[in-house]
Amino acid sequence: MKLSLPKPTFWTIVLAFIWILGIYAVFTRFYYGLGAATNLSDQFPWGIWIGFDILVGVGLAAGGFVVAATVYIFNLKTYKPIARSTILTAFLGYLLVIGALMIDLGKPYNVWHPLIMWNHHSVMFEVGWCVMLYTTVLFLEFLPVLFERFRLERPLRIIRSITVPLVIVGVLLSTLHQSSLGTLYVIVPDKLHPLWYSGLLPLYFFISAIAAGLAMVIFESYLSARAFGKELEFSLLAQLSRIIVLVLGLYLMVRVQDMSSRGALQYVFDGSQESLYFLLEVGLGVLLPIILFLTPKIRNNTAGLFLGAVFTLLGFVMHRLNVAITGMTRSAGVEYVPTWMELAVTASIVAAGIVIFRYAAKYLPIFSQEEAFGVHPPPLVSAGKSGRLAMGLLGVLLLAILIGLGFGWMQEKPVDLHLRIESAVAQPASTLELPLPIVYEMGEASPGAVTFSHENHIDPSAPQCKTCHSGIFKMRPLKAGALGSVQMDLLYEKKQCGICHNGDDAFNVEDNCEVCHVAIDE
């Protein structure tokens, strides 16, 4: 089957456009810093690169472990035809998540540090390990496809023999990983809005990932069937939809119950921005797909299934974005809206995923029902025009990161962040209050009253109080109403006022009696 795009030139141009913007954004991030490329700030350190690329990306890859478990552990071989494409999606998903992480991390070259620098109290440590291990597992699960393609029988047999343990490890890792993304937010009870915060976040992330993973299987099967003219495994997908209904129902029930026990139900209809987003999320993304999948008319045709899957995915995406962004906005005190560059990077990553999936599906035995040995593998032709463009642009993307890093390292160009900082917190004028001029009580034979003026001694924009206080002059006595005593003898010895009034830093004491001592009589 020849891969035929509706309008190859049109899509190629769109793709090229997205990637060129993406490359520019990546370059900006590594050359001028995260502040220049994103709307992230000290108040809002995580944006859509975390909220979408990572939280959503990992969740959508959940189809991989659900289907792998179904096929290999529950031994429901009927699902085998879709096993490979879901494993491929999961594998690609994780690779792209890692890609996104490399752009978001401040020091991407330290990404391996969790391997040797352990902190088992850290959720992020768990997340890091899960990503690394599960990506490896997915790679191993995907290897048979490559071995078949290149007819490597020996390794194929070895990898097949460890399938079951591999799948079990994969399922465990996924369970941990999906839930741990939710655990990340368990430590912010007073930052995340009560509509989303819960000690059960890990459970929600896990359950919703299963629903989303299954929906992804339907979504993808439908699209690939159209793109590659494959027969759609309809009965399988219809069964999946029934499981999705169960999972979503459970998810909704636990969430509502938990919200009522935490007293969060009062926020659902309070008319705030959060309540609106929450209602959209649950209404469109949980209730609607349940209704769609339960309506026989819709359930019984592929387009209906597809629609239900789309809304399930939408609900999933909204949940992750609501946790990462909507729910964190109020406590942050700033509105976070991603820049076009953040969107461009995200779009580039999604586009890369689609392109790679297409080529993998075209040249690797992904959709073959039989073990591919009997079948003639498709000839390894060159990827064609759009393929070469895709690979070229991906290469440039990598190059942009490297060049950006290199340049950025050599010269740190500051961007004007002050504006953003200033606008973040409106600041009233400084309330630096200086004491009134101090008139010293005249000592014996004092030539005249001495007045010390703080105002004449201090630059209000940088009051270096510590020059005098509390080293040369104690302040506490002043508060109590008594001045510390100043003695002329000490002044002559270049102490007290004489430290500065020495002729070098300020006028000297010896020749300027009258500047300090103002005679009061005449």
Next chain:
Amino acid sequence: MTKSAILTDLTQCIGCEACALACKEINELPKDTPLHLLTASTWSAVEHRNGVNIRRQCMHCEEPACVSACPVAALEKTASGAVIYDAGKCMGCRYCMVACPFAVPKYEWDKSIPTIQKCILCYETALSRGAEPACTSACPTGATIFGERDALIREAQNRIAAHPDAYVNHIYGLREAGGTSVLYLSAVPFAELGFPANIMEDAYPKLTWKVLSKIPNIVSTGGVLLLGIWWIINRRIKLQDDHPSSV
């Protein structure tokens, strides 16, 4: 090493910003940034709000959320009380910024290789040599003082007892977030001064640890369960294949 701490009495602060400048001086931070706001280049700030001068800095929690959050242990609570940071370990995930209930860790958004920036209680420059941090030694009025945590708590209690009408009866940091090494006294309720009001009294790391500590159980039970299911199902299928009639 005694557990050092800082007590800041907001009623005595005159807002001179000497602490903020001394901090920049000793830590060699850029001087051209505003002093009223914690940023990557201002680790110690003095905010002026509702007529009160409020010194801001890292709270140096007893059980810091940031330390528990860091995946590479770049942040560490030392025996001296200071929460210190190792930029060499950091990979820049910014989870510490998300996790900190006081929003203290800041980031170098304008650098291509950014690091986290926050007060480290002058750990290297003073504390580890038995000296006092730059900020407290710079304070002209004694509004912010350095000492041993228990002694400072006693001092704070004494001040409240001696002038009950001059202070709200609350030592901020005594219990907040499980206790902090930076303590505050004020004449105005802390919620009006921008101190996080709904802060937990329990330590934040306990929240995530409650979940993380279940992992070994999940892994072992899950593993056994999955293996069991696979074994049972596989056996049944085998039996079915061997004796198709008996099932």
